[in-house]
Amino acid sequence: MRMVLERGERRLLLIELVYPLLLLAMGVYGGLMQTLMRAGIVQRDPFLGPNYYQGLTLHGVFNAIVFTTFFAVAFGNALVPYALGKRLPMRWAWVSALLMVVGSLMAAITIFAGGASVLYTFYPPLKAHPAFYLGLVLLVVGSWVAFFNWIPLYRHWRRENPASKTPLAVVGIFATFIVWLIATAAVAVEILFLLLPWSLGWTQEVNVMLARTLFWFFGHPLVYFWLLPAYVMYYTMLPRLAGGKLYSDAAGRLVFMLFIIFSIPVGTHHQYMDPAIGSNWKLLHAFFTFAVALPSLITAFTVAASLEYAGRLRGARGLFDWLWKQPYFSREQWLFSYLMAGLIIFIFGGISGIINASYSMNVAVHNTSWIPGHFHMTVAGPVLLAFLGMSLYLIAQVAGKEVRFRGLAVAAPWTWLVGLLLFSFAMSRGGLLGMPRRTNLGVTYLNPSSPFFREEWVLWADLAVVGGVIMTLAIVLYLLTFLGTLLSRQATEPALAFPLAEAYHDEPVRALANFRPWIVAALILIAIAYTPVIWDVLRSTYENAPPYLPSSPLPVQPAGQ
Amino acid sequence: MDRAERSTFVFSVGLLGVFFIAVVYASMGRGIEVPTCIVDREPFARDTLFERQPGLYELHMIARMWEFRPGEIRIPAGSEVDIYLTSLDVIHGFMIENETESKAHMARPLGVALAVPRYTGHNVNLMAVPGAITYARARFEQPGTYKIVCHEYCGDNHHFMNATIIVE
Ligand code: HEM
Ligand SMILES: [Cu+2]
Ligand SMILES: [Cu+2]
Numbered sequence A: 001m002r003m004v005l006e007r008g009e010r011r012l013l014l015i016e017l018v019y020p021l022l023l024l025a026m027g028v029y030g031g032l033m034q035t036l037m038r039a040g041i042v043q044r045d046p047f048l049g050p051n052y053y054q055g056l057t058l059h060g061v062f063n064a065i066v067f068t069t070f071f072a073v074a075f076g077n078a079l080v081p082y083a084l085g086k087r088l089p090m091r092w093a094w095v096s097a098l099l100m101v102v103g104s105l106m107a108a109i110t111i112f113a114g115g116a117s118v119l120y121t122f123y124p125p126l127k128a129h130p131a132f133y134l135g136l137v138l139l140v141v142g143s144w145v146a147f148f149n150w151i152p153l154y155r156h157w158r159r160e161n162p163a164s165k166t167p168l169a170v171v172g173i174f175a176t177f178i179v180w181l182i183a184t185a186a187v188a189v190e191i192l193f194l195l196l197p198w199s200l201g202w203t204q205e206v207n208v209m210l211a212r213t214l215f216w217f218f219g220h221p222l223v224y225f226w227l228l229p230a231y232v233m234y235y236t237m238l239p240r241l242a243g244g245k246l247y248s249d250a251a252g253r254l255v256f257m258l259f260i261i262f263s264i265p266v267g268t269h270h271q272y273m274d275p276a277i278g279s280n281w282k283l284l285h286a287f288f289t290f291a292v293a294l295p296s297l298i299t300a301f302t303v304a305a306s307l308e309y310a311g312r313l314r315g316a317r318g319l320f321d322w323l324w325k326q327p328y329f330s331r332e333q334w335l336f337s338y339l340m341a342g343l344i345i346f347i348f349g350g351i352s353g354i355i356n357a358s359y360s361m362n363v364a365v366h367n368t369s370w371i372p373g374h375f376h377m378t379v380a381g382p383v384l385l386a387f388l389g390m391s392l393y394l395i396a397q398v399a400g401k402e403v404r405f406r407g408l409a410v411a412a413p414w415t416w417l418v419g420l421l422l423f424s425f426a427m428s429r430g431g432l433l434g435m436p437r438r439t440n441l442g443v444t445y446l447n448p449s450s451p452f453f454r455e456e457w458v459l460w461a462d463l464a465v466v467g468g469v470i471m472t473l474a475i476v477l478y479l480l481t482f483l484g485t486l487l488s489r490q491a492t493e494p495a496l497a498f499p500l501a502e503a504y505h506d507e508p509v510r511a512l513a514n515f516r517p518w519i520v521a522a523l524i525l526i527a528i529a530y531t532p533v534i535w536d537v538l539r540s541t542y543e544n545a546p547p548y549l550p551s552s553p554l555p556v557q558p559a560g561q
Numbered sequence B: 001m002d003r004a005e006r007s008t009f010v011f012s013v014g015l016l017g018v019f020f021i022a023v024v025y026a027s028m029g030r031g032i033e034v035p036t037c038i039v040d041r042e043p044f045a046r047d048t049l050f051e052r053q054p055g056l057y058e059l060h061m062i063a064r065m066w067e068f069r070p071g072e073i074r075i076p077a078g079s080e081v082d083i084y085l086t087s088l089d090v091i092h093g094f095m096i097e098n099e100t101e102s103k104a105h106m107a108r109p110l111g112v113a114l115a116v117p118r119y120t121g122h123n124v125n126l127m128a129v130p131g132a133i134t135y136a137r138a139r140f141e142q143p144g145t146y147k148i149v150c151h152e153y154c155g156d157n158h159h160f161m162n163a164t165i166i167v168e
Helices: A007-038 A052-084 A090-112 A130-160 A168-199 A208-236 A249-262 A279-313 A334-357 A359-364 A370-376 A379-399 A406-432 A455-487 A516-540 B003-029 B099-106 B110-115
Strands: A246-248 A503-505 B048-053 B056-064 B067-069 B072-075 B079-087 B092-096 B125-128 B134-140 B144-149 B162-167
Touching: A007 A052, A007 A090, A007 A379, A007 A455, A052 A090, A052 A130, A052 A168, A052 A208, A052 A379, A090 A130, A130 A168, A168 A208, A168 A249, A168 A516, A208 A249, A208 A279, A208 A334, A208 A379, A208 A516, A246 A249, A246 A279, A249 A279, A249 A503, A249 A516, A279 A334, A279 A359, A279 A516, A279 B003, A334 A359, A334 A370, A334 A379, A334 A406, A359 B003, A359 B125, A370 A379, A370 A406, A379 A406, A379 A455, A406 A455, B056 B092, B067 B162, B079 B125, B092 B144, B125 B134
Parallel strands: A246 A503, B056 B079, B072 B162
Antiparallel strands: B048 B056, B056 B067, B079 B134, B092 B125, B144 B162
């Protein structure tokens, strides 16, 4: 099925796809500079100067928050109307895009101006300029508007098709945004009630642990907000790209529902090493964290089974032959290589994630460079590659172009895989020796003339540079195909056509037909998991903190004193 | 669900169950604990180190932009230290490493060094948060210099913030 795009829809999608890629390109550049500065190879960024942490804020905010949120919205704006056979209501779609562009520009400008070198987690009592917090709020509200804009489409469709199953793609996108809505509510509370009034000088002090806990209420589901659009592609498109069928439709639905339930009551696994939260409650969150690994294991099975089915259609025999009968380097099915390279990276991302989640084992890795080693294998692995692949796929259709330089398009994800695995191995390995994350090591610990020099970290920081260079190269290859495609002559009429797969097992499961019971279950688990945590925080913190700027050990004086 | 799916499902739940039991065993059976909620300590804003009982020290550690106080701690080998930590300004991080071991590891053949680090940490990895006290107990058997690096971003000079424990 093809869905011809109208002018307004084309423009909207073009903006929502191209703009975040510009920011991502800057963010990736920032990442390369970080590896070099950490290793002590360069002392200053030619654009941003010597402040490592300004660059790191840019890197985290642009790559992990702005790029991902924009892509999820653009993907939904294309996929939901397509899968339901409806037209996107344009007025609210534009409102959403406007909010997101304005919000992200506010945040970006504040970061460039040096007013928000607080990293993408913006922990108080380090204080950013209010425009940074406000920009983030607008970005998030814009993404809510996009979601609310799809709900009436679904309602109409349901009225017209009372007996049909909701398309799996729509279930996946809605699950993504349900998780997002619940999660961002907490960070909205953190920003609107704690940080924004405080950074404006309307309130004097903030409860740091409370803000931190609200942040991680949001921060873990954030990673599923990144991951779920990739899962949508794995379930609904990858089997078709491989030439087969989705092994089980019900498995896909179950997985999305499990993510709604378990994504959120797990946030304190980022706070295992924090004070003011009872270790018993941390263990409860650890338990739920293992539960949320279950849908990923089911996905590993379903994806493998779907690929095996495709491989057998192509004549694979025996137990493992199907592994070799996949279009890994096919220029025809170039999108397959993005999804597949991401899945391979995700094996390691998942394993290292289970290690992090393992409660007291977190002692060995918390806040060492093991952690960025881990999450580049998730957010900069399956998530990034799925998003890049789909952005290219969409931009070609939205602009009515043929994908150009397909050889490069296929080379990019595999190059990324090589660079990333090297980078992540180096970061992780250094982390096991205590190499800290979020630290400009090049000035002190990896500066041979500093009294704090740490020889044993040198190898790993240098190896991370090599990985980082290869990753940057992969992005260059990608941008060449992307721009080559975008700037080529129009070849076809702009129209959407997603490679949606049929299901091999397609029996309806009643319990999975409706979101409501799963959302209720999620809210109950959140109440169970978070009430005691918040209570502990409130009863054990004995004072709040005034704001500090990163540049000074003295608190910011309230205006007029 | 077909048979293959059902067995994968059961296997996955079982695997995660085994992991979780291992986690509980490590913490309860082997006593490797994570920091917990502390309500019965007086807040402190000054650093101290004293011997509470023979061989058992109590350390009140202060983190602030951009130093730890005390910046250097000397204790005899075989001591046990109750560490209480807080911050006077922003969030800081505190992890005790074991330098002797990591140096030794670099002298090993590259293949071995690549595979696994020789890691005998002290299981002390804490966040120093203003308005809250955190706690960990560490035992220092081997003489040597144990480095502490602030591992949470705490402002412009974060990468200068470190301390040492010298075990004699
Ligand atoms: C060439 C590509 C990249 C390189 C070389 C790179 C390098 C790095 C390095 C060295 C750090 C750790 C800095 C530190 O802890 O001191 C880091 C952090 C981070 N990176 Fe990347 N990165 C790249 C791409 C990406 C992408 C594509 C994403 C997400 C889509 C991403 C997300 C993050 C995040 C969220 C952090 C954590 C920032 C923080 O701790 O505040 N990176 N990156
Ligand atoms: Cu998490
Ligand atoms: Cu620090």
